[in-house]
Amino acid sequence: MISLVNGKIYVARIIGGASSQEALDMAGEAILRGYQDWQNKKFWRFLLKDTSLGFTVAGVSGNSATLSAPSSGTFDGVNVGVTITVSGNGATLADNTTVSSFTRSATDGTITTITLSASVTGSSGVYTATFSGNIPIIAGTNEYNLPTDFNAAFTARMLVAPRTLTWRDQRWWDRMITDQTVQGTPDDYTTYNPISDLTQNFGANRLKFDRIPNVSDTLLLRYYRKFSVTGTNIDMIDDFLYQFLDYCANILLQRKKAQDDPAAYEKGVKDAQQGAADTDEEPTDDNDYDQCMKSQYEMGPQQRNLWNNGQYDPYYGG
Numbered sequence: 069m070i071s072l073v074n075g076k077i078y079v080a081r082i083i084g085g086a087s088s089q090e091a092l093d094m095a096g097e098a099i100l101r102g103y104q105d106w107q108n109k110k111f112w113r114f115l116l117k118d119t120s121l122g123f124t125v126a127g128v129s130g131n132s133a134t135l136s137a138p139s140s141g142t143f144d145g146v147n148v149g150v151t152i153t154v155s156g157n158g159a160t161l162a163d164n165t166t167v168s169s170f171t172r173s174a175t176d177g178t179i180t181t182i183t184l185s186a187s188v189t190g191s192s193g194v195y196t197a198t199f200s201g202n203i204p205i206i207a208g209t210n211e212y213n214l215p216t217d218f219n220a221a222f223t224a225r226m227l228v229a230p231r232t233l234t235w236r237d238q239r240w241w242d243r244m245i246t247d248q249t250v251q252g253t254p255d256d257y258t259t260y261n262p263i264s265d266l267t268q269n270f271g272a273n274r275l276k277f278d279r280i281p282n283v284s285d286t287l288l289l290r291y292y293r294k295f296s297v298t299g300t301n302i303d304m305i306d307d308f309l310y311q312f313l314d315y316c317a318n319i320l321l322q323r324k325k326a327q328d329d330p331a332a333y334e335k336g337v338k339d340a341q342q343g344a345a346d347t348d349e350e351p352t353d354d355n356d357y358d359q360c361m362k363s364q365y366e367m368g369p370q371q372r373n374l375w376n377n378g379q380y381d382p383y384y385g386g
Contacts, residue, residue: 069301069302069306069309070301070302070309070313071300071301071302072096072099072299072300072301072302075095075099075302075313075316076092076095076096076099077092077095078313078317079095079098079099079313079316079317079320080092080094080095080320081317082317082318082320082321083320083321083324094320094323094324095316095317095320098316098317098319098320098323099302099313099316100297101316101319102312102315102316102319103295103297103303105315105319105343106295106312106315107219107294107295108343108344108347109343111220111222111292111353112292114305114307114308115219115292115293115294115295116222116290116291116292116293117290117291117292117293118201118288118289118290118291119201119202119203119215119287119288119289119290119291120201120202120288121201122150122198122199122200122201122202123145123198123199123215123216124196124197124198124199125137125138125142125143125196125197125199126138126194126196127139127142127194127196128154128194128195128196128197129191129193129194129195130188130191131159131187131188131189131190131191132187132188133183133184133185133186133187133188134181134182134183134184135181135182135184135188135197136180136181137178137179137180137181137182138194140176140178141178141216141272142216143170143178143179143180143181143182144178144179144213144216144272145199145213145214145215145216145218146167146170146179146182146199146213147167147203147204147212147213148166148167148168148169148170148204148206148209149166149167149204149206150166150167150199150200150203150204151164151165151166151199151200152165152166152167152184152197152198152199152200153165153197153198154188154191154195154196154197154198155195155196155198156193156194156195156196157191157192157193157194157195158190158191158192159188159189159190159191159195160188160189160190161184161186161187161188161189162186165184165185165186166184166185167182167183167184167185167199168183168184168185169182169183170182170183177272178272179213202227202286202287202288202289203275203286203287203289204284204286205226205281205284205285205286205287206281206284207251207281207282207283207284208251208280208281208282209280209281210276210277210279210280210281211262211274211275211276212274212275212276212287213272213274213275214259214272214273214274214275214289214291215289215291215293217293217294217296218259218273218291218293218294219291219292219293219294220291220292220351220352220353221235221257221259221289221290221291221292221351221352221353221354222290222291222292222352222353222354223289223290223354224257224287224288224289224290225287225288226254226285226286226287226288227285227286227287227288228284228285228286229253229283229285233254233255233256233257233277234255234256234257234354235256235257235258235259235352235354236256236257236258236278237258238258238260240256241256241258241278245278248278249280250279250280251279251280251281251282252279252280252281252282253279253281253282253283254277254278254279254281255278255279256277256278257275257276257277257278258275258276258277258278259273259274259275259351259352260273260274260275260276261273261274262274275287275289292353
């Protein structure tokens, strides 16, 4: 593990800028670009996690049954029915308190407030709210919030009536299911944005099923999380740490040389566009998507590999 500060210094050394604030700022930009490239390149196994442990939101305040999100997007992973506890600055909450409802901003779709089954009491300042793991499935409800660090689905299982679900693209259902308002036992799930990434919190995706659930259950979702780009440490396992930092250093070095070699930079831009297109076509690692959602023609020419076999591009890593 290495801190972000020391990671920037390591990257900046490639251009002799370890003591230059401008070079360190450029190194920080290269690291952000490195995260994006690595996340788009493949589904990394070390980023796998699941919903079983729940999550926490710091900086919550108020003695009430209605709590406001301390900052935009921090409540976006909350679902109706999850259990909530509070801690810090004297805040208390009755045992087995759950989330009863939430409201969204009409502007960007983020969850602005949540309403609880009991009121927080005794708070003398900000406190931390802890939400239980897994997603409560409610009969008659077919839209659920994904974790805020969600990147791509891996698998999903119902726990009360145990079974594994299959990821499908929405168009599969549009082709195969005439009436999508029928309630029943879900077999498939998908992840989607109901409006668009730019109007719904820049990508606050949600989850739904092929059939509206007709009984309550609990969903365990396994997924690839996003890289954490705002932490105090470089978000990379030790096995790949210096490969990642060297990758970022190369981005910095080649960007510094871009003015002298604009043709190579132009090629890098085009390769990056193709990489983004490939990523958009493969939103999940659930194997059934590969087997059922794409034709043999679609799967043939553009399979997503760890590294391609072409010449390494110094600007965009293609």
